[in-house]
Amino acid sequence: MAAPSPYLDLPLFPLGTVLYPGGQLPLRIFERRYLDMVSECARTGSPFGVCLILKGQEAGEPATPAAVGTLARIVDFHNREDGLLGILTEGGARFRVARTRVRSDGLVRGDVETWPDEPAQEVPVEFALLPSILERLIENLAPHWKHAPRRLYEDAGWVGFRLAELLPLDAEEHQRLLELTDPLRRLAELRDILPRFQRG
Incomplete structure (x- = not known):
């Protein structure tokens, strides 16, 4: 009997x-290929993969996705004022794309291998300022996290992913922070980035 494939289609x-693990991403769905994808995911309860575009555009011709992305599960639907379908997604595990193919309708499908969750680690004392900076950012930019349990602010992975998604970084920096597998290294990079945003 053939061994089960390590890949998820x-x-x-x-x-x-x-999209970072644990993050929220609202999306506006209007192209037929993505309406069909959302319908299938809603029916089966399965996720789709969000990948940063390396080449191309969000609409039109199929774009080239980054090799590392994040599973997205649909947690809410709504009809937008512009008449389009709106969905709210939540980030799950990260994955690496082994190969892709484009269906006749333009939808990109990939064989992906999911990454294990990062081990929980406490925020070390040298990064003690980062949770309080995150708290201020959440107050202003992310009301959905306002009631997050205090224990999450002690988790290096959660603090790093939330800071990464809230800071106005460029796409390549966002992708690099996603691809790091050590939560303490991510915090170190964020600490080094932060002076860029301090008011003079």
Whole structure:
């Protein structure tokens, strides 16, 4: 009997943004290929993959996705004022794309291998300022995290992913922070980036 494949066959949604594990991403769905994808995921309860676009655009011709992305599960639907379908997604595990193929309708599908979750690690004392900076950012930019349990602010992975998604970084920096597998290294990079945003 053949060994089970280590890969998951997944529809991919190349976007101009990065989704981090545990993060929320609202999306506006209007192209037929993505309406069909959302319908299938809603029916089966399965995720799709969000990958940063390396080449191309979100709409039109199939874009080239980054090799590392994040599983996205649909947690809410709504009809937008512009008449389009709106969905809210939540980030799950990260994955690496082994190969992609484009269906006749333009939807990109990938064989992906999911990454294990990062081990929980406490925020070390040298990064003690980062949780309080995150708290201020959440107050102003991310009301959905306002009631997050205090224990999450002690988790290096959670603090790093939330800071990464809230800071106005460029796409390549977002992708690099997503691809790091050590939460403490991610915090170190964020600490080094932060002076760029301090008011003079």
